[in-house]
Amino acid sequence: MKTETEIRMDGMNALIQALGLVETERFLMAISRERFNYTEWRHTGLPDLPIEELARLANLEAEKNAQLFCEK
Structure with missing residues (x-):
């Protein structure tokens, strides 16, 4: 079983690979501005x-x- 840190790192790497660095940053900022349920x-x-x-x-x-x- 992966640790929470490993899961976060894998998630960030997946986002960066899928979106690129700039678009990943934009995605994370959009998520942090919204109340996400x-x-x-x-x-x-x-x-x-x-x-x-x-x-x-x-x-x-x-x-x-x-x-x-x-x-x-």
Whole structure:
């Protein structure tokens, strides 16, 4: 099991890889300005799919992003 620090670092690295450094900073600033309710977002912010399908789609997106990253 990862520590909270490791999870935060992985999350930051994922954001930077997906958005770039500047857009990651903009994202974090946008989140910090808003009152963010994770529980509400979890119920309304994700597609209404079975967890297996959501995981499959997330893996496909990760593979696509990995291919794009390797092409750079």
